[in-house]
Amino acid sequence: MGNDMDGNKGNDVIDLATFRALQDSAGADFVTELVDAYLDEAPRMLETLRSSLAARDQDAFRRAAHSLKSNSMTFGATALAAIARNLELTTREVVAQGDARVLDAAAGEQQRVAAALQELTNA
């Protein structure tokens, strides 16, 4: 694995200590599979956030944000976890406004997380 590259990518997007600990406990090969599953699911979670926001569906919105937060914490995607947590705690009023811009930060950070995870596992 290109340590320098991992380090650079990982530092601001993925908390490497968390990610390495995950690899240690669950096995590196398994974590690669897990990342694949995440890369598969993450766009769907964002899509659910968008559609539930459009539908002003607070419960579905909260669940999707919760899921995104949970997975982000698993991989050590600290910044994305914080964004997702804010979305999870988003008030009914904000969801009622249905303004899709509240998702911009999540979408942007999710792209970075996906790229970083891919790099960390495709060594």
Added chain:
Amino acid sequence: MRESGIGGARLLVVDDNRVNRLLLTRNLELQGHSAASAENGRIALEMLRRESFDLVLLDMEMPEMDGFQVLEQLVNDLQLRDLPVIVTSSLEGIDSVVRCIELGAEDYLAKPINPVLLKARLGASLEKKRLRDQQKEFVRRFATPEVAQDLQTSGFALGGKRVDASVMFVDIRDFTPLAESQPPEETIELLNTYYTLMFDAISAHGGIVSLIIGDGLMVIFGAPVPQPEHCDSAVRAAMEMIETIDLFNVERTGVGKPRIRIGIGIASGDMVAGYAGTNERATYTCVGDTVNLAARLESHTKVAQRSILIDGATRAALGDRIPVEPLGPIQVKGKSVAVEVYAVLVEN
């Protein structure tokens, strides 16, 4: 060290998030357990009602049926309410965690789940479950399923209530001389076979054994679980017991052993039933005139030379469904007036 005892448990992971399901399942498998998974509460409940699991790891935020609803359903399900549940979630707010515990969750693990903590919590929960299962197994072995169920639903409390039921006393005729004529091991073996045969016939008709004294049994039909046809059930159980003993005797005489004969007395009516004893040792039993009468009828089988004797109340409830022979009024000990006694006709 404890691996062998708690390893290899069968667990159910309930989480709507695929990454969480995969990771938790993986961790459990690495710890030597087998894990199935469900993606929402509804599917989880279906699986729990269909298959047997040792423990559930339950996420809270789920579509269709969330974790709170699952906990509520489990608490109200007699078969599942003792199943330990560890909530695995990243719920916001202490209130939600408190609510899980109040709803009967055994423990709470915050996500992302630390595998070391998971192992410790899981081990503790499974050990507790093992002890509870052991306790239940004791109750099951020493009480009938009905009493065990009653204990589980109503809890244990000394004290009784009035019930309408049938009581049966059973005894092996001339057992003492038989026991004295053979080695003790053989006597115990005979008793064990006898009890097995009798218990089968009794359970098949919904009776519960209240007392075992030597070769004698006291059996209740219609309590703690009410049974509208308790008279029929008691008499049919008695007839089956006689038939079984007949078959057993064929076997015994085949190997040159003496036949055994049993006498059965049944009386029906009002009685007080409940757990009697002390808080340390109690039995489900019943008391009252009806019970005394059943005991007297059993001992009268020797005099009357009949296998099954029943009282007027039992006879009246049977109608014409089972042929009986009236033996007329008989004076029994403890009764000021003579009571009508009937012999149930069995092929003998």
